[in-house]
Amino acid sequence: MGNYTLNGKTTLSAARKFSHSGLLLVLLVLLPLLASLHLMSNAVQNTNELSSLFIPLLLFNVFGLFFLLTLIIVNLVKLIGQYRRREPGSRLTLRMVLVFLLLSLPPVSVVYYYSLEFLHQGIDSWFDVKIDSAMDDSLQLGRSSLELNKKLYLRNTQQLLNQVEDSSEAAMAIGLVDLLEQSGAVELVLMDLTGRVISSSNINPEQIVPDDRLETSIIQLVRDGGTFVNVSPYGESETQHVIVVIRHDFSPIILQAVYSFSEDLSQLAESVQSAVERYKKLAFLRESLKFNFTMTLLLVLVFSMFAAVWAAFYSARKLVTPISDIAAGTRAVAAGDYEKQLPVQDSHDELSFLVTSFNTMMRRIAQARDQAARSQRMVEEQKTYLETVLGHLSSGVMVFDQQKVLQTANRAAGQILDINCDRLIHRSINELADCSEQVAQWIDNIDQALVRDISEWREEITLYGPEGRLVLLTRISPLLDSQGHVKGRVVVFDDITQLIQAQRNAAWGEVARRLAHEIKNPLTPIQLSAERLRHKYLAKMPEDDARVLDKATHTIVQQVDAMKSMVNAFSDYAKPSKLETQPLIFDDLLTEVISLYEASGDAEKMQVVLGTEGAKLEADPVRLRQVIHNLVKNALEAVAETDNAEIIIRTEKLVRPEGVSLGLEVLDNGPGFDEAFLANVFEPYVTNKARGTGLGLAVVKKIIEEHGGMIAATNRAETGARLMVRLPAVQDNPGE
Amino acid sequence: MIRSYKGLQFAVALLVTLWLLSAASRAQEFIISQAQSILLDENYVINAEIEYHFSEVALKALENGVPLLVDLHVQLRRKGAWIWEADVVDYHFRRQLRYLPLSESYEVVDIADGSKRHFVSQSVALEALGEINELPLVAAQKLQAGESYRVEIKSELDIEALPVPLRPTAYMSSQWKLSSEWNEWVITP
Numbered sequence: 001m002g003n004y005t006l007n008g009k010t011t012l013s014a015a016r017k018f019s020h021s022g023l024l025l026v027l028l029v030l031l032p033l034l035a036s037l038h039l040m041s042n043a044v045q046n047t048n049e050l051s052s053l054f055i056p057l058l059l060f061n062v063f064g065l066f067f068l069l070t071l072i073i074v075n076l077v078k079l080i081g082q083y084r085r086r087e088p089g090s091r092l093t094l095r096m097v098l099v100f101l102l103l104s105l106p107p108v109s110v111v112y113y114y115s116l117e118f119l120h121q122g123i124d125s126w127f128d129v130k131i132d133s134a135m136d137d138s139l140q141l142g143r144s145s146l147e148l149n150k151k152l153y154l155r156n157t158q159q160l161l162n163q164v165e166d167s168s169e170a171a172m173a174i175g176l177v178d179l180l181e182q183s184g185a186v187e188l189v190l191m192d193l194t195g196r197v198i199s200s201s202n203i204n205p206e207q208i209v210p211d212d213r214l215e216t217s218i219i220q221l222v223r224d225g226g227t228f229v230n231v232s233p234y235g236e237s238e239t240q241h242v243i244v245v246i247r248h249d250f251s252p253i254i255l256q257a258v259y260s261f262s263e264d265l266s267q268l269a270e271s272v273q274s275a276v277e278r279y280k281k282l283a284f285l286r287e288s289l290k291f292n293f294t295m296t297l298l299l300v301l302v303f304s305m306f307a308a309v310w311a312a313f314y315s316a317r318k319l320v321t322p323i324s325d326i327a328a329g330t331r332a333v334a335a336g337d338y339e340k341q342l343p344v345q346d347s348h349d350e351l352s353f354l355v356t357s358f359n360t361m362m363r364r365i366a367q368a369r370d371q372a373a374r375s376q377r378m379v380e381e382q383k384t385y386l387e388t389v390l391g392h393l394s395s396g397v398m399v400f401d402q403q404k405v406l407q408t409a410n411r412a413a414g415q416i417l418d419i420n421c422d423r424l425i426h427r428s429i430n431e432l433a434d435c436s437e438q439v440a441q442w443i444d445n446i447d448q449a450l451v452r453d454i455s456e457w458r459e460e461i462t463l464y465g466p467e468g469r470l471v472l473l474t475r476i477s478p479l480l481d482s483q484g485h486v487k488g489r490v491v492v493f494d495d496i497t498q499l500i501q502a503q504r505n506a507a508w509g510e511v512a513r514r515l516a517h518e519i520k521n522p523l524t525p526i527q528l529s530a531e532r533l534r535h536k537y538l539a540k541m542p543e544d545d546a547r548v549l550d551k552a553t554h555t556i557v558q559q560v561d562a563m564k565s566m567v568n569a570f571s572d573y574a575k576p577s578k579l580e581t582q583p584l585i586f587d588d589l590l591t592e593v594i595s596l597y598e599a600s601g602d603a604e605k606m607q608v609v610l611g612t613e614g615a616k617l618e619a620d621p622v623r624l625r626q627v628i629h630n631l632v633k634n635a636l637e638a639v640a641e642t643d644n645a646e647i648i649i650r651t652e653k654l655v656r657p658e659g660v661s662l663g664l665e666v667l668d669n670g671p672g673f674d675e676a677f678l679a680n681v682f683e684p685y686v687t688n689k690a691r692g693t694g695l696g697l698a699v700v701k702k703i704i705e706e707h708g709g710m711i712a713a714t715n716r717a718e719t720g721a722r723l724m725v726r727l728p729a730v731q732d733n734p735g736e
Numbered sequence: 737m738i739r740s741y742k743g744l745q746f747a748v749a750l751l752v753t754l755w756l757l758s759a760a761s762r763a764q765e766f767i768i769s770q771a772q773s774i775l776l777d778e779n780y781v782i783n784a785e786i787e788y789h790f791s792e793v794a795l796k797a798l799e800n801g802v803p804l805l806v807d808l809h810v811q812l813r814r815k816g817a818w819i820w821e822a823d824v825v826d827y828h829f830r831r832q833l834r835y836l837p838l839s840e841s842y843e844v845v846d847i848a849d850g851s852k853r854h855f856v857s858q859s860v861a862l863e864a865l866g867e868i869n870e871l872p873l874v875a876a877q878k879l880q881a882g883e884s885y886r887v888e889i890k891s892e893l894d895i896e897a898l899p900v901p902l903r904p905t906a907y908m909s910s911q912w913k914l915s916s917e918w919n920e921w922v923i924t925p
Contacts, residue, residue, distance in 0.1 A: 055903055142838050215860050232839040232854045240839075273838035277801040280837065281899065284800030288901040295904065 032064070034303070061299050068306040075313045088327035089320035096319070100312030104305065112301045119293045127283050135279045142272040149261070150229040150242055156183060157244040157257045158227075172253060173199035186234075186241065187258040195219040198253070214245065214256060222247045222254050231269070234258055240266045322351040326358055338366040394494070396472075399479060401488040404429040404450055416472065416495045417442065438463045438470060442493075449476045450489050460496070462679070471497045505702070508684055512567075512574030520567040523560045530556040573684060573695050579620040579706060583730055586612050586662050587651055589621060593628040594649065602636055609650040612662050616730045623703045630700045631666045631723055638670030638721060645669065653729065661709075664725040672715040681713045765789050766806075766891050766916035773873055773887055773923055780873040780923065782810065786866035786891050786916065793911040794893065795858075797902070803834040805847070805897035806865060808889060812874055815884040815922060824885065825874050830894065833865050866891075879925040888920040 079097070082090035160183045172190055180188045180201040189200040195214050218228045227246045234241035235258075242259040261269065325342040332340040340362060342355045387410075390397050396413030398421075400406055405428050409421035419435045429450070433443040441463045449457040457476040472493045479488040534553035538546050587610040597603040632649070639645035648667040653660065673681055682701040685694035697713070704711045709727035716722050771784035788806065790798070798804055812825035830847040836854070842861030844853045855861035879885060892915030895906045906912035 055907065058904060139837060146838070215855060215857070217857055217860060228856075230839060230841065230856060232836065232841050233843075233852070234854075269838055273836060276837050281801035284797060284802060285899055285901045288899075288905050292901050292904055 032060075058295075061303075065299065065302055065306060068303075068310060072306060072309050072313070075310070079313075087324075089316075089324040092320050092323070093313070093316035096316040097309060097312040100308050100315075101305075104308035108301055108304045108308075112297055115297055116294060119297070120290055123286055123290055123293070127286055131279070132283070135276050138272050139276045142269055145265070146231045146242075146269065149265075150231065150244075153242045153244050153257070153259045154227060154229045154246070156259075157185075157246055157255065160257070161246060161248055161255055172251075176201040183257060184259065185257045186260045187256075189256040189258075191219075191254040191256065193219070193223045193247075193252045193254065195254070218245055219254065231261075234260075239263075240269045319351070322355050325355065329358055329362065333362070333365070338362055338369055396491075396493045396495075398491040398493075399488055400429060400450055400491065402486070404447075406432060407488065413493070416470075416493065442472060442474075446474060446476060446491060450491075453486075454478075461493075470495065471500055501705075504683070509574035512570045515567050516571050520564060520571075523564055523567075527557055527560040530560070569695055570684070573699055573702065577623065577703070577706060579623060581618045581620050581707075583616045584619050584621055584624070585614055586617050586664075586727070586729075587614065589624060590628060590649065590651060590664070593625050593632070597632065597636075605636070605639065605645045606632075606647045606649055609648065611650065611652040612729075613653055615653050615660070615662055617662055617707075617727050618730050619707050619727065624707070627700050627703050627725070628664075630696045631664075631725075634696060634723075635666050635668040635670070635721075638668045638672075640670075642668075642670050654726070660729045660731055661726045662729045664727070666723045667716060667720060669716075669718075669720040672719060672721045673713060675715075678713065678715065682711065765791065765914040766893075768889065768891065768916050768919040771868075771889055771919050772921065775876060776870060778876045780876060780879075781870040782868055782873050782887070782889070783870065784866075784868040784889065784919075786868065788862050788866050788891075790862075790893075791911040791914065793909070794914065797898075798833065798835050801835065801837065802899060802902065803832050803897075805830055805832045805894040806891055807894045808868065808871075808891045810871070810873065811888045813886050813888070815886050824878065829868075829871060831865055832897075833861060876925060879923075881925050884922050884924045886920055886922050888918050890918045891916045 079090060079093055083094055160179055163179075163182075176188050176190060176199050180203065186204075187200065187202045190198040191214070192198060195216065221228055222245050225247065227244070229242065229244050231240055231242050233239060234243065240261050242261065244257045244259070245254060247254050260266070322342070329340055329342050332338075341359050344352060344355050344359070390408075390410035391412075393410060393412055396416045397408070397410045398406060398413050399408040405426060406421075406424055407426070409425065411421070414421040417435070417439050419432075419439060424432055424435070429443055429447065433440040442461055445459065445461045449459075455478060459474055461472045461474050463470040463472065473496045474491065474493040477490045477492070478486045479490050481487045530553045534549060538549055538553075541549060590608070590610070594603060594606060594608055597606070632647070635647045639647060646669050648665070650663075650665045650667070652663045652665075654663050677687075682697050684698040687694040687696075697711075701711050704725055704727070707727055709725060711726075712724045714722050714724070766789065767787040769785045769787050771782065773780050773782050786808070790804065794804060808829040808831075810825060810827055810829060811823050813823045814821065832843075832845040832847060834843040834845065835841075836843055839854075840856075842855045842858055844855065844861055844864045845851070853864055855864060873887065893912065895903060895912055898906055898912075
């Protein structure tokens with residue numbers, strides 16, 4: 001994330017630098033472009049030496065505008081792409097560009113139109129119709145004046161040529177100098193009909209060869225009998241001269257006479273020609289001038305337009321960039337990136353303030369998020385700690401909310417209730433009750449207490465299940481939130497079945513010890529005294545008395561023996577036994593014990609089902625035989641008066657997550673246990689038989705528990721009793 | 737997309753055709769009908785006849801007092817010279833044609849020496865404009881005997897000499913882009 005932010009900052013910084021350099025580049029183009037437009041407008045007027053720079057300036061402007069146009073097109077294409085992709089800011093940019101365009105186009109167009117009109121009218125006004133007419137008139141006047149002079153000089157030349165009587169070439173050549181003096185011409189040239197110069201005379205003696213050779217067309221004209229008179233610059237002075245070319249009437253001779261104008265007339269003619277020439281040139285250039293002004297103005301218009309559009313792009317970008325940044329920032333926040341910091345503009349406007357505020361907000365959100373993450377971590381640590389503590393508690397702990405939905409349960413709770421608590425989390429208490437009859441009994445007891453508004457509830461609950469009696473010491477406390485409101489109940493319960501049993505066993509042991517001490521000891525003197533009485537007085541007493549004594553002492557001795565047996569049995573029960581364990585195959589041991597009943601014929605009533613698959617257990621074989629004998633004997637006694645007596649002895653191997661155990665079930669179809677005794681059937685001296693010590697099942701239970709097992713007694717659904725033993729098996733292969 | 741490519745191809749073909757047509761039409765404006773160089777007094781001189789067919793616009797400008805300046809570009813280069821080898825001769829010979837409204841005549845001026853000639857008719861003036869007589873090319877001693885040299889001449893109307901207001905139009909109009917083809921021949925001293 002940090003890298004991303006760093007890269008993002010770098011990119012934005014680079015983009016800003018690029019934008020600044022772009023601005024600089026455009027300004028570098030715009031300013032010279034503006035300057036060149038100014039120079040061009042001066043150049044158009046042809047008023048100074050800038051006129052020679054008109055074309056380079058024009059080219060520079062065209063290229064500059066082309067550059068601007070390219071820039072705008074690139075921006076426009078980019079903008080259209082952004083608009084289509086619906087990128088943030090693109091609509092605003094487009095709107096700003098349109099607004100700039102609409103704001104700048106009308107005034108610039110109006111100025112352009114009226115400037116153009118003004119210029120065209122101004123230029124046209126230079127060339128007024130009257131001036132045109134005056135210029136034509138002056139030219140015509142000049143020409144008329146020249147024509148007059150031309151006619152005079154033609155007549156003069158013709159008279160001059162007519163005076164020549166000897167029209168031979170030689171004679172005329174000789175008389176040419178006289179003719180020059182007589183005519184007042186500056187030059188006379190005598191030519192044949194092909195234009196070849198025969199002779200010439202000039203007032204300037206150094207000028208021997210005439211300046212210009214006559215045009216062929218003039219010679220042709222004159223040769224055909226025509227005359228040629230023209231006014232044109234002549235000689236080195238380039239002043240206006242009248243040139244007359246005529247042919248001799250009788251001879252094949254052409255005479256060219258050149259007359260100079262008077263200086264005033266020549267100057268006037270030059271002046272008129274120069275003025276007319278200049279005016280006509282200007283008039284001709286009028287359209288070009290208009291075109292140039294129009295083009296210059298058009299360039300200014302286009303320049304203004306392009307500059308406005310580019311400025312619109314630039315301003316929009318400057319305005320939109322922080323908005324786009326904020327949009328990107330909000331997207332980053334939505335994506336969970338609170339580290340993003342927006343680039344702050346150099347300007348101190350509202351947008352800059354907004355960006356700064358956004359950055360501050362982001363920092364605070366990031367801090368809050370970090371704080372929340374720390375808090376969450378702490379909560380999780382505490383939760384883990386609590387779960388660890390709860391998991392290692394021997395007490396079962398369950399938490400119900402106000403709707404009696406199970407929120408939490410530790411491992412011990414599942415173990416005590418023999419349910420899978422993970423599966424029952426977020427389930428209602430009713431669903432919990434469906435797990436087993438035992439759990440249902442427990443739920444019945446605590447259900448009311450869960451909604452009762454009491455601070456502490458405590459009760460010892462006894463449950464009866466397939467595995468016997470279960471006594472749970474259950475405590476319920478309200479679960480308070482930080483405001484002291486009750487948000488649920490905490491149920492803590494302990495399995496105190498073993499504890500109660502141990503207490504009872506200890507009590508019975510004490511009773512047995514006292515019996516042995518207080519009762520067994522006096523029995524022997526009683527028995528000895530009775531036998532002594534019998535031995536001493538039986539023979540001496542009369543027959544009747546002797547019979548009474550015999551019967552009495554016999555009864556005393558018999559009862560004392562019975563009491564001794566009873567005390568010994570009880571002593572055996574109370575005395576801790578010393579087990580001599582060894583690995584035994586449970587099924588083999590059971591088969592061996594059952595086989596002892598074959599001689600008596602009782603085995604016929606038994607149906608033995610072996611299902612431990614040769615599983616072993618670590619047990620004292622003598623004590624375990626006693627257990628099996630007791631259970632079988634009990635069953636036989638129970639079915640003694642039952643027709644179709646049937647005893648089912650069944651073994652099985654039970655594989656559970658907590659370990660492998662071996663089960664032994666002894667079922668009979670006798671009358672079953674009296675429901676009143678069922679709860680205490682394993683207690684000493686609890687029996688429903690007329691004869692018996694009442695210690696049989698108590699001893700069985702004691703031996704089973706000494707082997708780490710358990711025993712349970714229930715009545716079968718139809719009739720008869722069911723005794724169920726569980727003993728831990730030896731795991732030959734822990735992997736199984 | 738294919739359609740736009742076709743349009744582009746058509747536009748390019750049209751532009752090329754127009755350019756070729758304009759080039760062909762330009763080639764007909766000024767024609768060097770004859771050109772040769774002769775050795776005269778140890779100097780090579782050029783005699784040439786150039787037919788100047790000015791456009792209507794140019795002639796109209798001339799009638800309205802705009803002088804027209806034609807430029808004859810003369811180059812002499814050793815045949816087979818390397819590209820970096822300088823030309824032996826490279827110069828411009830210019831003449832100006834001007835109309836004089838008062839006398840209704842035409843003036844041809846050699847720019848180099850300022851000499852002027854006047855003509856009553858336009859056709860004669862144009863003839864005189866294109867008549868090159870003994871234009872100095874190079875002194876014979878500057879050329880190596882046995883080497884061949886290529887002489888190239890080309891005449892064109894100098895737009896830069898036109899009045900400034902007319903130049904933008906002249907640059908953009910084919911009516912003003914008047915020139916001849918390069919005319920060349922070889923001399924071997």
